[in-house]
Amino acid sequence: MLLVSVADRDRDAFAALFAHFAPRVKSYMLRLGSDDSQAEELAQEALVSVWRKADRYDPSRAAASTWIFTIARNLRIDAYRRRNHPEPDPDDPALVPEAPPSADAVVERKQDAERIRAALEELPEEQREVVRLSFFDDKTHTEISEALDIPLGTVKSRIRLAFGRIRNLLEDEA
Secondary structure, three states: OHHHHHHOOOHHHHHHHHHHHHHHHHHHHHHOOOOHHHHHHHHHHHHHHHHHHHHHOOOOOOOHHHHHHHHHHHHHHHHHHHHHOOOOOOOOOOOOOOOOOOHHHHHHHHHHHHHHHHHHHHOOHHHHHHHHHHHHOOOOHHHHHHHHOOOHHHHHHHHHHHHHHHHHHHHHHO
16 A cells, blocks of 8 residues: 555655645645645645655545545645635734824814713703714614604704704804
């Protein structure tokens, strides 16, 4: 048996084994969806692995061809996983944390929030309530309509009126 001879590091046996199995393993890889160059590479890698692991082959557990094709299939699975889960690039701009905001930006954001909070306080209670439910409690217009027991059109009108009033209040301050 060739594989037993390969385990003893018989180069001629390996050459014969390679000549027999390399085209078959490549064809198998092509049938599994690999392109030609990847199939060739996987076939060679599988047979190199056979050379290295030949001493682990147990003829009582499987035929030599089954063992070789299992090695090839596992190598293809590993290659597929590597291709679909590439290592992250530490220089990728998406992975670099954002710089902390400048002190000016923090102060400006705080002032904007205070101006908006003050404008919300100026709204009539019914408009303030629908804005709070919609934007702070993340309720849909239908949910607000049901919760307040008012028509859906009234909810939409109150939100529209509230935004118009907030816009006017903020423009007056600017």
